Amino acid sequence: MTETATPEPASAGRRTVFYVSDGTGITAEGFGHSLLAQFEKLAIREIRLPFIDSMTKAQEALDKINRCSAAEPARPLVFSTLVNPEIAAVMRQANAFVINLFASFVEPLEQELDMKSTHTIGRLHNVADSQQYKNRIEAINFSLAHDDGQSAANLKDADVILVGVSRSGKTPTSLYLAMQHGLKAANYPLIPEDFERKKLPPALLAYRSKLFGLSITPERLSQVRNERRPGSQYASLNNCRHEVAEAEHMMRREGIRWLSSTSKSIEEIATTILQLLGDR
Amino acid sequence: MTETATPEPASAGRRTVFYVSDGTGITAEGFGHSLLAQFEKLAIREIRLPFIDSMTKAQEALDKINRCSAAEPARPLVFSTLVNPEIAAVMRQANAFVINLFASFVEPLEQELDMKSTHTIGRLHNVADSQQYKNRIEAINFSLAHDDGQSAANLKDADVILVGVSRSGKTPTSLYLAMQHGLKAANYPLIPEDFERKKLPPALLAYRSKLFGLSITPERLSQVRNERRPGSQYASLNNCRHEVAEAEHMMRREGIRWLSSTSKSIEEIATTILQLLGDR
Numbered sequence: 001m002t003e004t005a006t007p008e009p010a011s012a013g014r015r016t017v018f019y020v021s022d023g024t025g026i027t028a029e030g031f032g033h034s035l036l037a038q039f040e041k042l043a044i045r046e047i048r049l050p051f052i053d054s055m056t057k058a059q060e061a062l063d064k065i066n067r068c069s070a071a072e073p074a075r076p077l078v079f080s081t082l083v084n085p086e087i088a089a090v091m092r093q094a095n096a097f098v099i100n101l102f103a104s105f106v107e108p109l110e111q112e113l114d115m116k117s118t119h120t121i122g123r124l125h126n127v128a129d130s131q132q133y134k135n136r137i138e139a140i141n142f143s144l145a146h147d148d149g150q151s152a153a154n155l156k157d158a159d160v161i162l163v164g165v166s167r168s169g170k171t172p173t174s175l176y177l178a179m180q181h182g183l184k185a186a187n188y189p190l191i192p193e194d195f196e197r198k199k200l201p202p203a204l205l206a207y208r209s210k211l212f213g214l215s216i217t218p219e220r221l222s223q224v225r226n227e228r229r230p231g232s233q234y235a236s237l238n239n240c241r242h243e244v245a246e247a248e249h250m251m252r253r254e255g256i257r258w259l260s261s262t263s264k265s266i267e268e269i270a271t272t273i274l275q276l277l278g279d280r
Numbered sequence: 281m282t283e284t285a286t287p288e289p290a291s292a293g294r295r296t297v298f299y300v301s302d303g304t305g306i307t308a309e310g311f312g313h314s315l316l317a318q319f320e321k322l323a324i325r326e327i328r329l330p331f332i333d334s335m336t337k338a339q340e341a342l343d344k345i346n347r348c349s350a351a352e353p354a355r356p357l358v359f360s361t362l363v364n365p366e367i368a369a370v371m372r373q374a375n376a377f378v379i380n381l382f383a384s385f386v387e388p389l390e391q392e393l394d395m396k397s398t399h400t401i402g403r404l405h406n407v408a409d410s411q412q413y414k415n416r417i418e419a420i421n422f423s424l425a426h427d428d429g430q431s432a433a434n435l436k437d438a439d440v441i442l443v444g445v446s447r448s449g450k451t452p453t454s455l456y457l458a459m460q461h462g463l464k465a466a467n468y469p470l471i472p473e474d475f476e477r478k479k480l481p482p483a484l485l486a487y488r489s490k491l492f493g494l495s496i497t498p499e500r501l502s503q504v505r506n507e508r509r510p511g512s513q514y515a516s517l518n519n520c521r522h523e524v525a526e527a528e529h530m531m532r533r534e535g536i537r538w539l540s541s542t543s544k545s546i547e548e549i550a551t552t553i554l555q556l557l558g559d560r
Contacts, residue, residue: 013395024551027314034307034361035385038397048558050551077392081314097392099385105315112357112377115293117318128545137546140452147424172420175455179546265408266417266459271304271330278328 014043016068020061020080020091022053031101032079044077052082058090069095083119132182139178139185146186147171152203155186160277161207162187163200163251164214165243166234167224169261169269173214176266181274195246200254212273213251213258218244220262294323296348300341300360300371302333311381312359324357332362338370349375363399412462419458419465426466427451432483435466440557441487442467443480443531444494445523446514447504449541449549453494456546461554475526480534492553493531493538498524500542 017036019028025048036044047068049061069075078098082088088100106117127133139159145151146158148171155161160183162170170187177185194201204211216224218240225235233239251258257276261269297316299308305328316324327348329341349355358378362368368380386397407413425431426438428451435441440463442450450467457465474481484491496504498520505515513519531538537556541549 013393015393023314024547026547026551027310030307030310031381034303035382035389038363038382038386038399039389039393039395040398041395042393048551048554050555077389083318097389099388101311101381102315102318104384105379106318108379109315109319109357109377113293113295113319113322115319115321118320119318128543128548133545137452140455144424144427144451171424172417172459175420176459179452179456179459263408265413267304267306268408271306271328274328275330 013041014045015074016045016047016072016076018047018049018061018065018068018076018078018080018096020049020052020078020082022082022084022087023050025050025081028079028081028101032077035079036077052087053084055086055090058087062090062094065094065096085119136179136182139182140175142184143174143178143186146184147174149188149201149203155203155207155210157184158186158207158210159183160185160212160273161204161210162214163190163204163211163256164216164258164261165190165221165240165247167221167228168214168216168247169266170214172266173261173269173273176270177273180267180270183274190243190247190250192243195243195250198250200250208254208256211254211256212276213247213256214261214269215244215248215251215258216260217262293321294325295354296325296327296352296356298327298329298341298345298348298356298358298376300329300332300358300362302362302364302367303330305330305361308359308361308381312357315359316357332367333364335366335370338367342370342374345374345376365399416459416462419462420455422464423454423458423466426464427454429468429481429483435483435487435490437464438466438487438490439463440465440492440553441484441490442494443470443484443491443536444496444538444541445470445501445520445527447501447508448494448496448527449546450494452546453541453549453553456550457553460547460550463554470523470527470530472523475523475530478530480530488534488536491534491536492556493527493536494541494549495524495528495531495538496540497542 017032019025019032021028036042052058052061065076065078076096078094078096080091080098080100081102082091082100083102088103092098110117162174162185164170166189174185174187177183188201188204218237221240221244222235222237229235259272297312299305299312301308316322332338332341345356345358356376358374358376360371360378360380361382362371362380363382368383372378390397442454442465444450446469454465454467457463468481468484498517501520501524502515502517509515539552
């Protein structure tokens with residue numbers, strides 16, 4: 001699956017994909033990405049149509065899709081998560097291949113649960129006022145304030161404290177855990193001084209059960225560090241080998257669970273950490 | 281929809297929900313949240329079963345679901361995004377109400393595209409090696425380095441620069457734009473000195489077209505600031521009224537597009553900003 005923004009000659013393996021939703025469209029887009037990744041030879045151009053929450057906007061969206069359909073050799077694909085039956089009905093008229101994720105499953109689920117769905121637009125729109133949302137924002141602020149060992153204050157409030165050598169992926173993972181899962185995720189670097197003392201940073205000793213380690217191959221670490229400080233001792237493969245070996249040795253000795261971030265996305269690292277936290 | 285972790289007496293409006301995936305399960309979970317939000321009276325307990333990418337793990341997941349099913353009054357719900365047909369077939373045997381998002385749509389899509397899907401597990405697992413992923417990580421680092429006006433260096437590389445009074449939601453929105461959409465999103469505060477001079481911060485003058493404003497109601501701002509610095513002049517409703525009025529006046533005068541963050545989630549704010557950037 002590749003993305004392209006410029007129109008190309010007619011080809012069956014090229015489609016415009018619309019994500020239509022009464023909310024942000026994040027669910028429709030995530031689903032579309034996952035599903036279309038199964039078609040490697042397909043080249044797609046993606047267009048978001050969020051906040052389609054009235055008949056007027058539905059009509060505008062329909063016109064946009066139909067204009068695209070008329071201008072291109074193959075009809076567009078539409079992934080939608082429209083809840084309101086009237087708005088969803090408008091979208092079904094599109095000259096397009098339409099997949100409405102909700103329409104396919106709401107009715108079977110109503111039967112299974114013996115419950116009527118609310119068919120309400122934007123149930124998630126009030127999310128900003130919910131306690132869960134406030135916790136997420138608080139977690140983001142916490143993770144920012146506790147990035148890279150900036151502050152040892154309130155570490156007792158952390159849900160998890162990531163440790164690892166500089167540039168092992170701690171910062172983006174902490175922020176992701178906070179943003180996506182509402183976890184107060186601090187991160188603390190393991191530095192050469194810690195390896196010399198052969199001890200964890202003193203600030204962390206009281207919170208051993210919250211520690212989770214990230215490691216990385218020395219080759220990849222050297223590459224990442226060289227982007228920051230080209231040709232430095234800090235970035236040299238030899239130094240990276242040394243730091244990684246020491247860090248992994250320390251994590252083993254201290255019984256800290258850890259994983260390699262080398263070829264994992266922050267989503268995959270975060271999911272693994274959540275699993276391990278759940279198993280604890 | 282409410283979450284609960286503790287088991288309660290038998291009730292039809294209470295279900296355990298499993299998210300089963302060969303990857304992180306983020307798509308399945310996002311879809312489940314959106315769909316189940318339509319059933320307000322349903323109380324759910326959620327369990328993630330990610331990385332189910334072998335027959336052994338599929339069998340373990342099946343056992344887990346069936347044990348849950350045996351122990352509870354109503355059978356569990358299972359949302360899955362399993363790509364491999366053999367693994368998906370194992371999951372279909374569960375004593376549960378199973379929705380496999382992919383199974384329902386891959387075949388119709390194959391027909392529409394006149395293309396075979398790869399049915400490959402973990403197509404998204406190589407994401408960490410992709411250029412798109414590297415751009416996201418770079419964007420996160422950029423947004424962190426350019427949080428709260430910390431650095432005016434390289435602002436020319438920013439895709440967007442959020443402006444607004446302190447605590448109007450700039451920081452989480454910037455990080456979300458970077459993390460989710462790979463945008464280099466800087467943010468820069470508008471402070472009383474700017475209002476006195478009646479001019480934008482000098483560092484921003486060259487980048488007017490990248491500016492995007494966030495505002496907030498004075499009442500909400502005062503509440504947020506009071507959580508940080510209770511009883512301060514900074515947090516007082518009068519001061520918040522003054523700052524918000526001045527900031528909105530400045531944004532109007534300078535022709536900066538802006539929106540109110542008051543009752544919007546960071547996802548909604550980010551989606552709106554992306555739309556406006558697209559329209560530009």
